Amino acid sequence: MRNWYHSWRAAVRIARRDAVRSKGRSFLVLAMIALPILGVSAADLTLRSAELSTEQSLERKLGRADAQVSDAQTGGVPIHQTPDGNGYDPVGDFSDKPWPEGDTDVRKALPAGTKFLEDSSGSGKLRTAHGLLNAEIRELRAVDPMAEGIMTPVSGRFPKSPDEVAATTHFLESSGLSVGSKLVARGLDREYTITGSYELPDSLKSDQVNALPGALLDPLDKALTADGLPGTEKSTNYLVSLPGGFTWNMVQEINTKGVRVLSRAVQLSPPADADVPLYERKGWDNRNYEQSTAARAAALAAVGTVVGLAMLEICLLAGPAFAVGARRSRRQLGLVGANGGDRSHVRAIVLAGGLVIGVASAVVGTVLGLMLTFALRPLLEDYIGARFGSFDIRPLELLGIGLLAVVTGLLAAIVPAVTASRQTVLASLTGRRGIRRSNRVLPVLGLVAVALGAAIALYGSLLTEQFVIVAGGSALAELGVVAMTPALVGLFGRSGRWLPLSPRLALRDAVRNRGRTAPAVAAVLAAVAGTVAVATYATSSDAQSEASYEARLPHGAVSMVIADGGGRDVPAARAAVQKYLPVDVRADVDRIVVGSVNCPPFGGGKECGSYEIVVPEPNRCPLWSSSDGQDPSEKFTKAQLRALAKDWRCKESSGMTYTESGVLVADEKLLEVLAVDDPSAAKALADGKAVSFDKRNLDGSGAVAIRLITDMEAANRAIENDKEIPGTIKSFPVHQAADEVDAYGVAMILPPPAAKAAGITTVPLGAYYSTDRMPSSEQRQKLDGELDKSAANIDLHLEEGYTSDNSIVLLALTVFAGLVTIGAAGIATGLAQADAEADLKTLAAVGAPPRVRRTLSGFQCGVIAAMGVVLGSAAGVLPAMGLRLTEHRQELKWYEEALDAGWGGNLTPPVSTIVIPWGTLAALLVAVPLGAALLAALVTRSRGALARREAI
Template identity: 75%
Template sequence: MNGWYHSWRAAIRIARRDAWRSKGRSFLVLAMIALPILGVSAADLTLRSAELSTEQSLERSLGAADARFTDPGMGGVPLMQTPDANSSTPVGDFENKPYPEGRTDVSKVLPADAKSLTDALGSGKLRTAHGLLNTEIRELKASDPMAKGIMVVDQGRLPQKADEVAATTHFLQTSGLKVGAKLAARGLDREYKIVGAYELPDTLDTDQVNALPGAFLVPLDKALEKAGLPATEASTTHLVSIPGGFTWNMVKEANAKGVTVNSRAVALDPPAKSDVPIYQQEGWGQYEESTAAKAAALAAVGTVVGLAMLEICLLAGPAFAVGARRSRRQLGLVGANGGDRRHIRAIVLSGGLVIGAAAAVVGTVLGLLLTFALRPLLEDYMGARFGSFDIRPLELLGIGLLAVFTGLMAAIVPAITSSRQSVLASLTGRRGVRKSSRGLTVVGLIAVALGATTALYGSVMTDQFIIVAGGSAVAELGVVALTPALVGLFGRTGRILPLSPRLALRDAVRNRGRTAPAVAAVLAAVAGTVAVATYAASDDAQGRSAYEASLPHGAVSVTLDEAGGRDVPAVRATVQKMLPIDLRADVDRISVGKTNCSMYGGGEGCGRYEVVVPEANQCPLWKTDPAHPDEDPSSKFSKAERRKLAEDWRCKELSGGSSVDGGVLVGDAKLLKVLAIDDAAAEKALATGQIVSFDKRNVDAKGKIGIRLITDPKKADEAAEKGKEAPGEIKTFTAHQVAGEPNSYGVAMILPPAAAKSAGVNTVPFGAYYSTDKMPSSEQRQRLDGELDKTGSDINLHVEEGYTSENNIILLALTVFAGLITIGAAGIATGLAQADAEADLKTLAAVGAPPRVRRTLSGFQCGVVAAMGVVLGSAAGVLPAIGLRLTERRDQMKWYQEALDQGYGSLDSVPHVPIIVPWETLAALLIAVPVGAALLAALVTRSRGALSRREAT
């Protein structure tokens, strides 16, 4: 025991001395290990600090109150809720009867001895320094002790009078207003004074204004209604305090009266699942995360961490090998003085232990300091304040031990290699040629076969992504194990190469102990990059194929559904002025009832319209049986019949989406040109007063289209529930059905203004469609948004930019990451090669080789390692991406078949799940990265070596 202690103590002292003497190499390895530790420790601190305790979470949601009472809008029927009140459902079976809805008077449910505080939340457009901003309006007496903790005052104070408000810091930053400024709302003559700024600890990026109860929302509703604008509807909850708090039994009593309760006492001491009625409902368990899903998530995290550790070990291993090579004389002296192999292994392993421990301390301390310094930025990024700066010593110790373990693992191979070298070879500096281990080769082949088979099975026979990912990881590890043998195979190509690359390749093959880890490190990085890049490129191609354009590329639409279109002419002119417009097509919409009604109705005296679909053209899958109005129409068909009807033209909807309800626009032939529909017959039909249809389901056998004007939407809804036709006058128009079914971008039909006028159909300005000379720039869009904001109207502006890929930056970042790893690993291997090949370089110089040979040899040594790793990594990385895409294809085809069985699918919606190889990324990795690594190594290498001194004997 005493000898073991002293031998390891001496080994650690030697390793510490060597690390201090070789500061550059030691710093490189320390940085490799410390950087991930820094990131993991900082992430642990951030997650733990952001994770709120139950008490902290309750303080932010309930303040100092005992409970929050909420009306779920179920008309007061008895209900069941979860203990946290996030989910609730009415008691009873409502499958064949209307689902309960309606308001409940919460004040009547409150206990008699309870104190309550109303908390109302609505929204409105407030006037800012820049224009208008849609903002949350909260009416809560936040200065009441019961509300303490919900709002944290940052500046000034909370409102005390009806004409005072406080605003969130984010709102003040966004609006350009300050504490002390006046605040007004659109449509409201009254002004308020901003007396303070506060923040909501859970949602820092919320634009919110706080006022006293009844000071803002009620007057705003009345003012907006008078102006003919949609009123702001506030949702009100009640903060309640009662001696002793609200027990679970009291919560269930409130549930029986149709109210949900978020109770502090219940949150701190939750009831058993058997005492929660909602958990006893059939099918409730499907909403909870399964044990298998949690295990899969843990396995995925474990796989990522394991591969990251492997990457660090592979990168740091050659650096430890450099130290072992340069210290071989010292190690030989240890052997010559009676030290055996275990002592030499202990010295090299101690190097990993020393640097790993130093990396653990440095990484953890930097992680602490960085998280503490960046806390405000992290909180702003997350949009929430930390509960506290939560340091978990045991977790940080575990992360630090991970660094020590990584250092030891990285030093294992150099330690074994050094211990196997004879004392004579160490003292004389000779080195032999080591062949790859046959056992390791066999293990690698088995792992590749097993992993590939598992991944193939997972992608073809199961729906589990984790099986594909796990099999791919095993296969990749197998390729890593095969790396020494594969390096030997690469060496056979040296016969056809010129002198410098041939020497570089021969040196790499002869010294596989340093070449293989570097190649494996490049392989692992490139394989991950290629896998993610292939998946991202394939997903991008799928998204591009599934994208449905709302307009032709470069076209613009602007619509406005407020105040009967009073601001539409100004908006039309503004868009035409600010953008490079080629053609403008003004469009109106049908209006039923008051002229200031929106197209969806919803107010007193406001109606709506609907297109009458002839009975012969109605899809049987959607047609409700008046005798059984609550029955699903598709349930009376078999699967085969539903599949057949899914292909029926009557059951296919237009692609794209129009911004107008029903897809009916009032316009002229200019709209056809903007929509890129070249049809002379349609233009002629519009000129003669005919309605142009793009959906043949709307045209009856006589070539007519009917539009029903519904003046009483409530009666229409009641009729629809019974499967009957809605009451209302039907206006009939002669129709022209466009042949060939061109893409109308969701526009079902175009009604000429003259035809609408002659039929007595009221129309109001709605907006305009534009074609452009060129795609509007970002600056033009921003200026236009600023001008439109000045109108104070709720404008829907769309510029069709086509499919926009979100993966380009990801692919670029992955390529850069893989390139840096490749250059770093190749550089490490090249540094080791130069240290090992110093004698060969001296021999070359002695026989007359020009100085540039040293530079070119260094470049080719680096390029050879990079090329081998990139080639192997590219081949290994394609497998998991293909497996995952095949699994997705099976899943989507399964969903598609189920949709066909229900009658909701069609041949036009067959899933397209392509597998695309990102050739640009592969080209950058296969060509640019190795060439760049070789050139960089050649540039930083000196042409002439330094004079060497005679070694002491």
């Protein structure tokens, strides 16, 4: 034991002295290991600080109250609830009777002596400095001690009178208002003074306004209802306080009155599952998958995979650095052997180097992680949208992360330690490396792994639906390519005979020193393969999404629709759009109303009727015409269902429909905006005839009939009894457009003179516009500001075509792979220069010009980057193609299931789309190696110190 201790103590001292002496190489390895540790420790601190304890979470929900009680909306029927109150069911079996509904007086369910505080919330549109902003309205007496902790005051004070409000800092920032400003809600003439600002610790980006109970929500709801607008949908909870708190037995007692409870005491000391009656009911067995063993195992597997890949990447890059260090210290290691040291002592010295660097990396990375997280805490809180519960430092977790750095340093030094221990004392003292033969078994194993992995991935993509099989086969194939890297580097070296001097020397040096070249190439290969795989998958998915994208309008067209208010705000909005946007053609559109002009487009209300296009019986899809409630899959065979999916009667039109049956009242200008090039249709509208875009609506005489329904109750009874719907039928001669015409959801255009002649009431709906160029951001902002002045609910849509978010992802992936590639190639080049300093001095001694040193360094870096990028690009395409094919099989299966269920008319068959991201590949294959070479050449000194020839 004593000898073991002293030998390792000496080894650590030698390794520490060698690390201090070789500061550049030591800093390089330390940075490689410390950077991941910095990131992991900072992430751990951030996650643990953002993770709230039960006490902190309850404080943000309950303040200082003992519980929060709310109506379960079961009409007073007893309920069973979960301990946290989020899940509940009424007591009893309601499979054969109506589900209980209705309000309950929560205050009558509270025990005697309970103090309560009303907490109501709703939403409304509030007038701001820019226009209107939809915000949450919360009525809570925030100055009450029971509410302390729910809202954090920032400036000013909370409201104390009914004409005062406070607002969140995010609302003030978004609205352009400030403390002291006047606030007006849409529909109210009453002004409220903003007396202070606050923030919600759990939701920093919430737009919320706080008022006293009954001060804002009730007046706003009455005003909106009187004006025919939807109300605020107010919901009320109660914060309650009782000496001793609310135990689980008290919670169950309150549940018998149809009230659910979130109790502080129950959350701090939850009951056993056996004491929760709700858990005994069917369907509550797997209550929370996120906390289940399977979920934890899946999360641990994902974390383990990421950590394992990170350690592998570091070892691949740090291993050659230790190998070069061992070779530069070979005379020192030889002296150890000459003075009686055996191979274990040599291994201990090299391993001690990894231990010293690992410990230093752990300390530096952890300390920097702590400092970085503390400095960036405000930015991190703003990014996640919530305040930290506390700055939670967990020493054991940080110690584990630090041990990861130590283990990584030791693993990176294992191979160099074994290699150094196998050298003879004579070879170490003389500096001769001897003849090193490449391993012939490893390439064979790699080739077998590539073939086996490719077969597994192919099997998974073509014969199964399991992504895991494809991913596993692809990973095995990629590891096989990594194992073949030394042999592949040798194959690349054969091309050096046709190259000029500097690239030939660089390639020959890379092949001759595969011990440091192959790991760097493998590291680049791994990074590039992952990038190419994700980029190929993302590009292919993006191409498929673009192909299936359904535009609402032609590119650059604009639609403006106002559904409420009977069209009174439409003229002003039409003029505003034409004023601020580069409008080419404007087509005003109206809609048909039955009953009151204030009726919404899709009916509703006692004074509102409806209308529909009468589809002739022969044109009705058999899948939709069944009125007996029978499932289509039971009424038809699978062959019939698949045949009906191709039937023209069962094909639903795509696009956005703003009215019932897709009928718009407009003139021929709408055809121009919709890019419908049909002179016959334009002539028909000019002559007062309707234009139909759905041939199912035509009857035998070439006309279309519209049924006006005034009695909705009678219509519903007729539908239930499978009888003809009562109503007045208006018939119109029509021109049927060609089948291939895309009308973007419009089923029929009815000219205004035809509607007026038929006695149909119409009201303004909005307008469609074509533009001569895409509106700029400034123009759209001005238009939004102008439309915000209106109290109307305006639906404005500008068709910009399919937009992909993957461009940013692909750019980030390309930059990441480029940085890893340049970093790995730069590390390998630096090691090559340190390892081949004698060769460079020999070149200078024999008269090589100074620029050869710079060009040689650039080509060394470029060769490593190019080899890694080429191999990684080839290895990365396989998993992406396999995953896309597997995904296509799943989509095809779902499509066939939809066909067999009778939903085929709504769907299109899936198409397997595989697109190679040529832009990303070009950047990786050309720009990255070229950039790495140029960067290495620029940072390398062209002149080195001459040295006298060593005596042999």
